[in-house]
Amino acid sequence: MYFVEKEEEIAGKKVFYIKQPVGKKDIIFMHGKSYTASDWLKLNNTLIELYNLEYRFYAFDFPGFGKSQPNEIDPVDFIQAFIEYKKLENFVLVGASMSGGFALKYALKHPEKVKAIVAAAPAWIENEIESFKNLNKPTLLLWGSNDDKVNPKIGNQLKEIMPNVSLHVFRGLSHPFYFENEDLFDQYFFDFLKKINE
Helix, strand or coil: CCCEEEEEEECCEEEEEEEECCCCEEEEEECCCCCCHHHHHHCHHHHHHHHHCCEEEEEECCCCCCCCCCCCCCHHHHHHHHHHHHCCCCEEEEEECHHHHHHHHHHHHCCCCEEEEEEECCCCCHHHHHHHHHCCCCEEEEEECCCCCCCCHHHHHHHHHCCCEEEEEECCCCCCHHHHCHHHHHHHHHHHHHHHCC
16 A cells, blocks of 8 residues: 655646555545645555555545645635546545534535545534535445534434435544544545445
8 A cells, every 4th residue: 555645737727746646445534624635644544444444545624624725715626627637537535523514515516426425523514504405426424422612412403304324423522533543534434435335
């Protein structure tokens, strides 16, 4: 397993991204507001298992984060620009916090592109909960019970209205639960990936 770092012009600005280019299926990891694409490399066991399951891995720095240049483009439109640039189809979209919200919004706007969504404590959607009742893609919502940044109650609200969703709240973990307990995250994450590929 190896990773390639790239800096290329996407949507008119320089964008930094990481990819693990070997595999038959595509998965995109999107970072939260306090992180960058490179932080996902901390999930060593997760990435090894994704490689074993023949997933190609992508992670980019959003414009203005990490090594990507600032850009006035809407984040959802930026995701689409990246997708078009890499010519990706039928991928799993993983988003945390800020980008968890973007993942849900992107899938609502471009359902034909997305196979499934994993949203870890998706943020900035409190006023848009009702819109996701029309999002019928397999979706896994994950939260830490001690999250002090995005209220876990939002997960319950989404579960009530979304037609194809599962929710798990990790007891005793906080906002970045996937870094706090990678093994526990992997348990639910890979169970979900297995189900969508059955």
